[in-house]
Structure formats: C-alpha cells, structure tokens
Amino acid sequence: MTYRQGGQRRFRACALRRGTVAGTLRGQLGAEGSMSAPFEERSGVVPCGTPWGQWYQTLEEVFIEVQVPPGTRAQEIQCGLQSRHVELAVRGQEILKGKLFDSTIADEGTWTLEDRKMVRIVLTKTKRDAANCWTSLLETEYAADPWVQDQMQRKLTLERFQKENPGFDFSGAEISGNYSKGGPDFSSLEK
16 A cells, blocks of 8 residues: 655555565555555545544455654564454553454454554455444444444445446545445346
C-alpha cells in the first residue's frame, strides 16, 4: 500500500506475506486513481480513531496504525499476532492487547515500523465479505461510533460491488438504501 508523506511514497517491509514483500508490491500497481490501484487507494479509507492511532478495514484486511515515539527502533517493539488476539508493546510499555472482534489468519498477519514513528499491523480476515464489517477492533474496546460504522459498511459494500464488477469503477460512488450486511444479494439472479 502506498502512503504519501511530504510528497514522497514511503515503503517499508519487515515480513514476507503471500510471496511478496508486505505493503510494497501492492502500492506499485499503477498510477494514483487508475483502475489498477487497489480500491482503498482510489476511494480512501474510513478510519476509526483511537488514543494510540487508528484502525480501518477492507473486505479482506484490517489495518492498525499505532503512533510510536519518533526514533523507535524495531528491536524496541514486541508484537504478537494470533488468530483472535493481538498484543503490542513499545519500549516495554503495553499499547494494545486483547481479543480481536473476529478471527484472522494468523500466518498472514504482519507488522511494519514505518519512518521509525508508526507501527502498521495488517491482519487478514477469515471471513472476507461485505457482511463481515467489524464494529470494533477488539471485542470490548475501540468500537467505531455509529456514523463511522455506517461509513465503513458503505465502503465495504462498494468494495464488494467493485470486486463483483471489475469493469466498473465504484471508488467515487455513493450508496443509499439496503447496504447493511453487505447490501442486497444478487447471487440468485440469472446472469
């Protein structure tokens, strides 16, 4: 994934994932705004702010961005990722710990330290559909407020439409009506 900071693209990878360097290859897919760029890059994300940073989600992944003291080194970070549990400590101080809202694929979870001031954790959802919109990061903490939750559900529904209709660009679309739980189910209709 590409992130702009000071007009430059920033890439930093610390782990291998699905045969590619995490976060680098997806960000190099194409020009900004082109159909080859990932949906979330073209349409933006709906973040949920927290005391330590923010989290957001796509159909397939949950992203956690934690602000750490500038100059933090990778050796000062302890991160544990399991299917239903996440744990992060920086310089011995616990930042995040608890049971995740839903299950993830533990072997595909990664974390990176970016510009020595932010830790990004990427978790791959077990259930990858628009109906699986996480309402909070952990079971008991970091819930999205109702407006943010509504915007997250809308974004996941549009991402689902994009995936089902690759020739169309839904990145700038608005949606109203039946979009809760991933929107209407058209699978029973003939094509």
